[in-house]
Amino acid sequence: MKTHSIALIPGDGIGRDVTEAAWAVLKAVAGQSGFALKGTEFPWSCAFYKETGRMMPQDGIETLRGFDAILLGAVGWPQAVPDSVSLHGLLLPIRKAFVQYANIRPHRLLPGMEGPLKAESFDILCIRENTEGEYAGAGGRVHQGLDNEVAVETAIFTRKGVERIIRYGFEQARARRRRLASVTKSNAQKYSMVFWDEITQQLAAEYPDVTVTSYHVDALAARMVMAPESLDVIVASNLFGDILTDLGAAIQGGLGFAASANINPDRTAPSMFEPVHGSAPDIAGKDIANPMAAIWSGAMMLEHLGEQDAAAKVMRAISAATEKGIGTVPGKDTTGTITKAVLNALI
Ligand code: IPM
Numbered sequence: 001m002k003t004h005s006i007a008l009i010p011g012d013g014i015g016r017d018v019t020e021a022a023w024a025v026l027k028a029v030a031g032q033s034g035f036a037l038k039g040t041e042f043p044w045s046c047a048f049y050k051e052t053g054r055m056m057p058q059d060g061i062e063t064l065r066g067f068d069a070i071l072l073g074a075v076g077w078p079q080a081v082p083d084s085v086s087l088h089g090l091l092l093p094i095r096k097a098f099v100q101y102a103n104i105r106p107h108r109l110l111p112g113m114e115g116p117l118k119a120e121s122f123d124i125l126c127i128r129e130n131t132e133g134e135y136a137g138a139g140g141r142v143h144q145g146l147d148n149e150v151a152v153e154t155a156i157f158t159r160k161g162v163e164r165i166i167r168y169g170f171e172q173a174r175a176r177r178r179r180l181a182s183v184t185k186s187n188a189q190k191y192s193m194v195f196w197d198e199i200t201q202q203l204a205a206e207y208p209d210v211t212v213t214s215y216h217v218d219a220l221a222a223r224m225v226m227a228p229e230s231l232d233v234i235v236a237s238n239l240f241g242d243i244l245t246d247l248g249a250a251i252q253g254g255l256g257f258a259a260s261a262n263i264n265p266d267r268t269a270p271s272m273f274e275p276v277h278g279s280a281p282d283i284a285g286k287d288i289a290n291p292m293a294a295i296w297s298g299a300m301m302l303e304h305l306g307e308q309d310a311a312a313k314v315m316r317a318i319s320a321a322t323e324k325g326i327g328t329v330p331g332k333d334t335t336g337t338i339t340k341a342v343l344n345a346l347i
């Protein structure tokens, strides 16, 4: 039997609750579909940091490299470890070391979901650059604590990095409704975003079948609220994509439904799948976190692993549950109830 080996990193807070739920669904669908999932759990988290002084062991990246994929819950426990330390010690190094340059986030209304907008339906795929740009980590602070203190955080846009993410956007658009929104801010950012626009135009020549429009990020944020049905694939830099995908989560009914995949399209290293939401320590372990985003992320993992039928089954089961109103009203159903409903709907 075909076996996929998965590294499980539940992380902190509700990351543990939702990873357990997603894993139960994934194991069940594997059993029904004739393949096996072998999970190896790693306790890397802020609690691990408190014990060892590191978010993951020194050879953590090398350990993960041997897996077919990584399923991650959430990272962060700001009362104990500053977010700037925990994220730069676990999540962000994995995205960068494994060249997971495409962060893919689907935003659509599941059956039974209303969302806060008047729009009855929309189906947006946001592609966020995931390794460089505004979150490259280049910068520094000098004269700390003095009144002439300076902090510099330099955005890094490389031709290779921009080309590959925009190309990925074109490819996704080609496989969908053939419309690409390229997110810019070249009216204010006259180097990086003018460069981004130029590359968008250069690649457009290779994809005459895709209609590409460049939108300034502020205008696109408004469009996502006012006319989300007019959007198909969005491609954005790291920071812009980060912000727009929280907006995407909001319009699809909340972070409990926002799934994401950190993809290494060249498959030179494992890809990582995680819900967009954070660790929400205040509600951790109370059986109230919505596991839908984690389960959906698990479906994206199956798709990446080549298990398309099983992935579609999971998505059908999620939809069957939301159609019955399960998990759709914040606070109404427990993590356990929602997970059971999805499990029962797997056929
Ligand atoms: C996300 C998160 C992370 C990001 C944070 C926690 C560093 O907000 O996945 O969107 O911005 O990449």
Ligand code: MN
Binding pocket: 242, 243, 246
């Ligand atoms: Mn974010």
